[in-house]
Amino acid sequence: VADDEVIPARAELPPPAYVILGMLRMGMRSGYDVKQAVDLSARFFFAISQAQIYPLLKRLEEEGLVEGRSEPRGQRRRRVYEVTPAGEEALRAWLRQPGALPFEIRDVATVKLFFADLLEPGDVLEHVRAMRARSEQTLEEMRVTIRPAAALYADEFDNPFPQQALDLGMTLHEAIVGWADRAERQLTGGGEGQEPERDADTQ
Amino acid sequence: VADDEVIPARAELPPPAYVILGMLRMGMRSGYDVKQAVDLSARFFFAISQAQIYPLLKRLEEEGLVEGRSEPRGQRRRRVYEVTPAGEEALRAWLRQPGALPFEIRDVATVKLFFADLLEPGDVLEHVRAMRARSEQTLEEMRVTIRPAAALYADEFDNPFPQQALDLGMTLHEAIVGWADRAERQLTGGGEGQEPERDADTQ
DNA sequence: CCTAACATGTAAACTGTTACATGATTCC
């Protein structure tokens, strides 16, 4: 259309852009769809917020990696996207690209445990139980809503990878539950005869 | 000194500020010390960058939660901090404060696995192995450098919590290694007779 | 002499969240 169609060889896309690209390739069509899909699955290892999606879709389109068109539902405006061959190639290249894969956790609960020295024993116990409950709740969510969807991808589309990613997430939270059990036993005077049961030294 | 010493009842401190406060309380003295300590331990569940530390130390001091003074080593300038009673109280209040404890993971490796459908089977296998190797390396780091330090805190200062936090981190990475083993077996035609071994359908 | 470690600081850029605005449609 314009005369400045030259792709300006942009900087590498941020990871959330590839999440969007991947979700579109898996059949999601609108920005809204993508957000729903991420909240249902990828959120457990890479959350993205709604406000990131629309600007990134625009950018993906500018770079020719997706093609969007208006497809309203009734009077309700709606824009749907398709991954272009260039987009698929960009996604594949990113997936294959080796290099550092930082495993980033940001968990204030563990920070609080780390410094729990400052708390009363009762508070610490409660905190460990909260951590346990949190992972159990996450597991329940995964079992109820995500597992069936992942199974569908495995069975219908012969794509086992969402299920495997979900499996990793569940494994992680099961490990936390196991850890919490051990920690709890240790805190509730679990050292039968071994340790001379620490007083509330608090200092 | 000035006439506007009134504390302006600031917004709640961001989590990294409490990490710094906690580290100072554990005996770290300078910003540099804090950074070293975080990189050695807390980084596995809550990393903070050097550029965050000095402005936050300044802010903590403004709010009366720490007290700093210059304590050069030779000609090399150096500012050391101590947690004030108000600071200890603020930390304790934050530790006890209930409420949402989001467990945030941002892991591009799992994102790549999730979308691995686009890759050749050989690439996927390699990727799972890389994830396994990553966790094994992290475990090795933890065993070599952090575990002894955590044990020291447990034995010398009767503070078992850093060790327990480290333990949680190790548990997590051990779970990933276990998951990777299973995933690898599944990918290398592991379905002996069970599954009719999926071809490289690639699409 | 040179490198690594000690030590502090900040500007600019980037990333991400919160909160709001806007409006249509579906379901009760």
Place this chain on the structure above:
DNA sequence: GGAATCATGTAACAGTTTACATGTTAGG
């Protein structure tokens, strides 16, 4: 008629990283 959901967008803010600047000291 009202709430929930569908659907898109953005401005303002908060948080984070990268990169650099600056200088000292210890060790090979």
